[in-house]
Amino acid sequence: MTGYGKSIVTYNQKKINVEIKSLNSKTLDLSTRIAPLYREKEMEIRQIVAKQLERGKIDFSIWIEKDDAVDAAPINAALVENYYKQIKAISEKTGIPAPQDWFNTLLRMPDVTTKNDVEKLSIEEWAAASSAIHEAIANLLTFRKQEGAALQKKFTEKVDNIENLLLSIEPFEKSRVEKIRQSIVKGLEQIPSVDYDKNRLEQELIYYIEKLDISEEKQRLTNHLKYFRETMNEDGAVGKKLGFIAQEMGREINTTGSKSNQAEMQNVVVKMKDELEQIKEQVLNAF
Structure with a gap:
């Protein structure tokens, strides 16, 4: 975060x-x-x-x-005095003129302004x-807690949206059984001179509907949504855990989409995927 x-x-x-x-x-x-x-x-x-x-x-x-x-480096007065005496003595002995600006000369001499003390860290x-x-x-x-509170509000909104979208699938789910049956019967009737066993048709239809049943996916997704909410309220770092739960939510939504053979149901699944993708983008920010 x-x-x-x-x-x-x-x-x-x-x-x-x-x-x-x-x-x-x-x-x-x-x-x-x-x-x-x-x-x-x-x-x-x-x-x-x-x-x-x-x-x-x-x-x-x-x-x-x-x-x-x-922080200014101290001037070594004793060293300055020593340099002064040496330069003056050399000037008198050799006849070389003494410098006109003594301070400028002396302050340039080695170690005059060197800070020799080593600073030590005290207790x-x-x-x-x-x-x-x-x-x-x-x-x-x-700062993190403030951002976390904003994230939690955002996550709650997205989880609520997925939950509401999941509930909106039910009307389409109930009506599709009859639509599937009518579609199969209509297809058989369009084939000339075909006689079929209605009992066998009902058995095959039940088997077919069971393969398209999304009850388990809905239940698991509902459990994941609940677990996601609970995890947000846990103490400590929960970002990784939320990421894992989001992955499981994605699996159930994808399976629901693969079993949805109606345009209306598939549209709802697309909306759920969009909400989940926004959760995944932000879950990396979760602490």
Whole structure:
């Protein structure tokens, strides 16, 4: 199921940003972009995301924004003074003129503005970052729930439509037995000099009608529709399960169509297939 979540927390004049995006996928496909300071926690981050999101194509990002004043590299005053003394001494000894712009010269010297301290992840900062991760995931799950509620409404509408279409088949189903009988009798009567056993005809007609009977298909489809509704109300990830039920619904609708030898019944089956196809298109979005 698609979703989006973001969180920002502040720690020691830093802004810790976490952003999570999810797209439809049958399995969990997690890609991460992690700020260097937090890379040692990558496995823990992956476990947190996998445990709560379960499946989907997930893009996870965590990065830091710092105040420029805080992040500026310090000037090594002792090194600047040392360079100054060396250059001045060389100038006096060799007669080479001293630079007119001392600051411009000295600040270009090696390591004068190099930031040598290695930043380490503290327990307190990781707690703040972890809080941001959990909040972003919670925001994404809220987004998913909203989308899930809209999907459930759509699914309910489509399932109701299929159920109503299934009921609309009954009048045509009852009348077709007599139509089939009349058609066969009429065909026999058009063949000259043919004498047939009416009892045998009735027996063959019953056998023929039984082959075209859709009672079992209707019952199974009704059960699948009921199960689909029940599954939508279950906790946890139900997208795959809904997909399997939709496949079974499709089998019963297709069999009903193959047994429907009336244009009116076949038209109803086509409408049921259209409703089911819309369910199948959206079921990939179901969590």
